[in-house]
Amino acid sequence: MTMKYVDEFRDSELILKTSEEIRRLVDPNYHYRIMEVCGGHTFSIFRFGLQNLLPENIELVHGPGCPVCVLPMGRMDDGLSIARQSDVIFTAFGDVMRVPGRLGTPLELRAKGADIRMIYSPLDALKIAIDHPDRKVVLFAIGFETTAPSTALTLLRARELNVPNFFVFSNHVLILPAIRAILDSPDMRIDGFIGPGHCSAVIGARPYEFIAKNYGKPVVISGFEPLDLLQSILMLVKQMREGRSEVENQYSRVVPSDGNISALKAMNEVFEVRPFFEWRGLGFISQSALKLRPEFSRWDAEVHFQVEGVRVTDPKAAQCGEVLKGVLKPHQCKLFGKECTPEHPVGALMVSSEGACAAYYHHVHLRQAVGE
Amino acid sequence: MCLAIPGQIVELFDDDHHYAMVDVSGVRRKINIGLLKNEGIRLGDWVLIHVGFAMSKISEEQANEQLRLLRMLGESDEAMQEVMGYRFDEHGKEG
Ligand code: SF4
Numbered sequence: 001m002t003m004k005y006v007d008e009f010r011d012s013e014l015i016l017k018t019s020e021e022i023r024r025l026v027d028p029n030y031h032y033r034i035m036e037v038c039g040g041h042t043f044s045i046f047r048f049g050l051q052n053l054l055p056e057n058i059e060l061v062h063g064p065g066c067p068v069c070v071l072p073m074g075r076m077d078d079g080l081s082i083a084r085q086s087d088v089i090f091t092a093f094g095d096v097m098r099v100p101g102r103l104g105t106p107l108e109l110r111a112k113g114a115d116i117r118m119i120y121s122p123l124d125a126l127k128i129a130i131d132h133p134d135r136k137v138v139l140f141a142i143g144f145e146t147t148a149p150s151t152a153l154t155l156l157r158a159r160e161l162n163v164p165n166f167f168v169f170s171n172h173v174l175i176l177p178a179i180r181a182i183l184d185s186p187d188m189r190i191d192g193f194i195g196p197g198h199c200s201a202v203i204g205a206r207p208y209e210f211i212a213k214n215y216g217k218p219v220v221i222s223g224f225e226p227l228d229l230l231q232s233i234l235m236l237v238k239q240m241r242e243g244r245s246e247v248e249n250q251y252s253r254v255v256p257s258d259g260n261i262s263a264l265k266a267m268n269e270v271f272e273v274r275p276f277f278e279w280r281g282l283g284f285i286s287q288s289a290l291k292l293r294p295e296f297s298r299w300d301a302e303v304h305f306q307v308e309g310v311r312v313t314d315p316k317a318a319q320c321g322e323v324l325k326g327v328l329k330p331h332q333c334k335l336f337g338k339e340c341t342p343e344h345p346v347g348a349l350m351v352s353s354e355g356a357c358a359a360y361y362h363h364v365h366l367r368q369a370v371g372e
Numbered sequence: 373m374c375l376a377i378p379g380q381i382v383e384l385f386d387d388d389h390h391y392a393m394v395d396v397s398g399v400r401r402k403i404n405i406g407l408l409k410n411e412g413i414r415l416g417d418w419v420l421i422h423v424g425f426a427m428s429k430i431s432e433e434q435a436n437e438q439l440r441l442l443r444m445l446g447e448s449d450e451a452m453q454e455v456m457g458y459r460f461d462e463h464g465k466e467g
Pocket residue numbers: 317318319320321323330333334335336337340341345346347348349350357
């Protein structure tokens with residue numbers, strides 16, 4: 001079965017070699033738990049069946065790096081309460097359109113008459129605002145540091161062009177506090193981290209150093225190709241074998257160690273860190289999310305619409321929290337593939353292709369389709 | 373949502389430092405280049421695009437690798453759809 005996957009890869013020989021090298025270096029008596037923090041990696045890992053190329057005692061744990069998945073349902077409902085107002089055009093990325101709130105998804109609300117539009121760029125929302133000066137156009141902003149600078153530049157552009165009817169509902173979250181929360185959580189035993197690729201293109205490699213220094217866990221920032229990920233796992237295994245814990249950058253062709261200075265500057269100009277923010281599955285994490293600075297409050301949807309801050313508990317049988325923390329595998333959730341499917345998601349992990357449950361679901365079905 | 377799309381800069385607008393025309397597998401669209409102000413963008417450069425913004429400069433070889441990755445993941449159609457979905461051209465010029 002392993003070969004069947006490997007044959008499709010351009011570097012199949014290198015991939016087999018790397019896989020063998022990993023096998024050679026692992027301690028057979030130890031069970032390794034390696035977390036890929038980023039949802040893009042989760043997607044790649046399932047898509048390429050990488051777990052099949054690893055020895056049994058290396059377990060990949062899927063981290064909280066899918067921004068749609070970690071958004072608590074209450075934030076969705078807050079957003080939709082704005083979308084319901086008749087003078088509002090509500091804009092969101094495609095992934096967000098299918099995330100269930102207490103009263104349904106944005107798509108369902110749109111079917112009931114709300115003006116909700118799917119966009120591919122925050123700049124699309126700004127353009128809609130320019131084209132519809134008589135309406136209030138709200139951007140449901142979401143994403144880690146990969147996306148936050150783009151929202152920031154869009155806001156700076158709104159200020160430059162003096163667009164008064166454009167509002168940002170910020171749900172931007174930060175990757176490092178999430179990793180810290182995982183490291184501090186008592187039911188957690190992670191041996192090393194595969195660091196996110198594109199998020200790190202913004203923040204750089206350096207900010208991960210506390211993980212290596214203070215927590216003694218190795219970090220390797222990785223690209224998204226099968227070989228990238230295997231090499232990163234090999235680098236982690238080598239570090240552990242040699243008793244090192246360092247931050248290494250496998251994806252240095254895209255990730256500079258100091259990050260993207262212009263992006264960080266734009267983010268810093270527009271956003272400030274919230275004292276705390278609720279994450280699905282992880283609870284409240286201090287200093288883990290971004291809101292607009294007071295200087296930008298005239299564009300802040302939370303200020304303008306006086307968002308009430310509803311809190312909604314997830315459906316009882318849903319085990320999204322456990323899956324997000326890596327305590328359960330997706331298929332171990334009672335609803336997986338039954339009540340909860342990509343067509344009818346109960347939890348957000350089943351919505352985005354980067355969510356662990358959706359990735360796992362598609363992978364299982366892909367394999368069934370080819371008769372394995 | 374976090375995968376990035378590679379494209380080549382084919383036009384820079386003199387009057388406007390915010391935007392450049394990019395070619396993604398034959399489709400041309402305006403993207404924002406403000407995040408690469410420090411790096412400086414030149415005609416012919418390859419960039420990774422995320423939600424309508426160039427987020428990092430890459431080599432042509434890396435661009436090809438990234439395109440291959442999108443194909444392998446079965447995401448190239450979605451990536452093209454995304455690029456064609458950018459509607460933000462403030463001057464209404466069609467790309
Ligand atoms: S299967 Fe559905 S309900 Fe269960 S953890 Fe995944 S997203 Fe949540």
